[in-house]
Amino acid sequence: MFIWSRNRSELQKLQDTYCKLMKSSYKISLRDKNKSDELHRRANQILNQIEILKTTQE
Numbered sequence: 606m607f608i609w610s611r612n613r614s615e616l617q618k619l620q621d622t623y624c625k626l627m628k629s630s631y632k633i634s635l636r637d638k639n640k641s642d643e644l645h646r647r648a649n650q651i652l653n654q655i656e657i658l659k660t661t662q663e
Contacts, residue, residue, distance in 0.1 A: 616655065616659070619655050626648035
């Protein structure tokens with residue numbers, strides 16, 4: 606039933622996680638700046654991992 610999720614690469618998983626964190630950060634920013642900043646920091650760490658994976662794949 607969930608076979609399609611197994612075929613995803615590490616890069617795709619990281620990109621999805623990054624996208625979710627950025628959306629959450631934006632939504633929470635209206636209520637809680639500190640939590641929004643923390644989510645944004647985690648998203649930037651994942652973005653760094655994405656860039657590293659892209660350079661190693663090339």
